[in-house]
Amino acid sequence: MSAISLQRPFAAARGRSWRQHSALPGFGLTIGFALTYMGLLIVVPLAGLVIYSGGQTPLEFWRAATDERVLVSYWVSFSTSLAAAMINAVFGTIVAWCLVRYDFPGRRLLDAMVDLPFALPTAVSGIALTTLFASSGLLGQWLEPLGIQVAFTRLGIVVALTLISMPFVVRTLQPAIEELDLALEEASASMGADRWTTLRKVVMPMLLPALVTGFTLAFARALGEFGSVIFIAGNIPFQTEIAPLLIVIKLEQFDYLGATAIATTMMVASLALLVVINLLQAWHRRRTGLGQ
Amino acid sequence: MASVIARGTGLAHQAARAPGVADSPLARRILIGVSVLFLGAMLIAPLLTVFGYALYQGIDRYLAGILEPAAWSAIQLTLLTAAICVPLNTVFGVAAAWAITKFEFRGKSLLISLIDLPFSVSPVIAGLVFVILFGAQGFLGPWLRANDVQIIFAVPGIVLATLFVTFPFVARELIPLMQAQGTGNEEASVSLGAGGFRTFWRVTLPNIKWGLLYGVILCNARAMGEFGAVSVVSGHIRHQTNTMPLHVEILYNEYQFVAAFAVASLLALLALVTLAVKTAIESAVARSARLAAH
Numbered sequence: 001m002s003a004i005s006l007q008r009p010f011a012a013a014r015g016r017s018w019r020q021h022s023a024l025p026g027f028g029l030t031i032g033f034a035l036t037y038m039g040l041l042i043v044v045p046l047a048g049l050v051i052y053s054g055g056q057t058p059l060e061f062w063r064a065a066t067d068e069r070v071l072v073s074y075w076v077s078f079s080t081s082l083a084a085a086m087i088n089a090v091f092g093t094i095v096a097w098c099l100v101r102y103d104f105p106g107r108r109l110l111d112a113m114v115d116l117p118f119a120l121p122t123a124v125s126g127i128a129l130t131t132l133f134a135s136s137g138l139l140g141q142w143l144e145p146l147g148i149q150v151a152f153t154r155l156g157i158v159v160a161l162t163l164i165s166m167p168f169v170v171r172t173l174q175p176a177i178e179e180l181d182l183a184l185e186e187a188s189a190s191m192g193a194d195r196w197t198t199l200r201k202v203v204m205p206m207l208l209p210a211l212v213t214g215f216t217l218a219f220a221r222a223l224g225e226f227g228s229v230i231f232i233a234g235n236i237p238f239q240t241e242i243a244p245l246l247i248v249i250k251l252e253q254f255d256y257l258g259a260t261a262i263a264t265t266m267m268v269a270s271l272a273l274l275v276v277i278n279l280l281q282a283w284h285r286r287r288t289g290l291g292q
Numbered sequence: 293m294a295s296v297i298a299r300g301t302g303l304a305h306q307a308a309r310a311p312g313v314a315d316s317p318l319a320r321r322i323l324i325g326v327s328v329l330f331l332g333a334m335l336i337a338p339l340l341t342v343f344g345y346a347l348y349q350g351i352d353r354y355l356a357g358i359l360e361p362a363a364w365s366a367i368q369l370t371l372l373t374a375a376i377c378v379p380l381n382t383v384f385g386v387a388a389a390w391a392i393t394k395f396e397f398r399g400k401s402l403l404i405s406l407i408d409l410p411f412s413v414s415p416v417i418a419g420l421v422f423v424i425l426f427g428a429q430g431f432l433g434p435w436l437r438a439n440d441v442q443i444i445f446a447v448p449g450i451v452l453a454t455l456f457v458t459f460p461f462v463a464r465e466l467i468p469l470m471q472a473q474g475t476g477n478e479e480a481s482v483s484l485g486a487g488g489f490r491t492f493w494r495v496t497l498p499n500i501k502w503g504l505l506y507g508v509i510l511c512n513a514r515a516m517g518e519f520g521a522v523s524v525v526s527g528h529i530r531h532q533t534n535t536m537p538l539h540v541e542i543l544y545n546e547y548q549f550v551a552a553f554a555v556a557s558l559l560a561l562l563a564l565v566t567l568a569v570k571t572a573i574e575s576a577v578a579r580s581a582r583l584a585a586h
Contacts, residue, residue, distance in 0.1 A: 023483065026391075026394075038406065041455055042456065045422060045456070091330045095330060097323065110331055112568075113331060113335050113336070116339070117335075121516070121537045123559075128342050224413065244520065247414075260420070271412070274405075
């Protein structure tokens, strides 16, 4: 790509300063269509949301965004998403390690299945998990006598969020494990480190950027999730209501301002996370030379 | 979501048998056991539940659940929505990827970040933004009512919400792929006298076909399966604004479990087909990479 700019060093001086000259056609058509389409479909509606929520006084906005039931729902969303991301950080790392480093019967099948949460509609995983973990369900009937209730509790929300955010950790770690330099592990072993020490002191630090990136992606995805959660959560006010559900409840009461106040707060949080993810990925690329 | 093309072929497990880098057989067995249990409980068990519940009262009840008129109109609406959204977002993805990867211009990285924006917005908010624009109390609500146009609680709203959530899929697959391929082939084609469209069709498209197909099937799976965004704008009117995922929800809440899982099993089948196509694409890409290396 830089070759073009070398061939045409004077392109910028010819009055098209916002882009460099290129021999290829179609720039005007494609960028025009892309910007118009994105503007109408994404930018205008999102801007509308912000403008609409600005139609109330700051005090009204603050009241709607920090009502006690809403505050509890932020906490439920935040804590369950964090728990799900941490579970995935542990088990996702183990899964990614096994899929890359070991050969075992069914490995290719499991590898393909990891993407299932991307392809399976969330409502389907929601009703399936609820049925599985209900007190009469296949897994629930074993957990109930142990005093562990999953369906219609916060634990159930964690299970649903773990399912839908799992691929992010596994798929971020897999290429990082594939790119690990085995010579470093051999060197560590030849200098007398046992396998556990090598994993802890050599392998884990090299995987850390990918792990943190995957963790954050999983966390961000879990925060906004709706479909799989509402079935298993039971949606009990002040206990198992997630923040996106409260937006839906406010809308059903035609309380648009209340809904936009919660939505704006959530969007600010996820934009902050997006910035964090971009910084992490830049760090990740610098550390490993791997990109998305 | 890592690009299918960027992923390695994963032969590290062969290299990792070398002395000093192998885990002990016991550790290996425990870790594989943990992985199988975790994926079994989280992925395989829910999938088996869907098919088990759909079929356990016999094939007649299963077919009755799918062929019932309300289910059938939900299936039609889901197919219609995907038939509108997938082509539109594919055209956008190709156009955006062409502009971004074949030209240098200011604001490019901002544009790439903006394309990803729908991924970081909750699906519920994706539905909400259209209620704010077109709903009864929204910006255009009074005007729409005066002119007798219904968008929210109608099919146009469902299409708009689905377009929003499936917006990035194709562009996201194509941009890294076309960036890696550079502009050399296209410049050669144009300098030999081919027009822009012919260059895209004969030179670029053969190089990006697998990435494009991958983006399209992911976009399609999400378009057919989207729940949160569609649920906000649909109004859940039977025979009119119910998509398949919404129909599953209604049946489930009415304790019609067999019918709910029967419709859900169609969506699960779609997911399995999507995964199968994805795996086939990955091996096709790996094969052509091996051929190119020889």
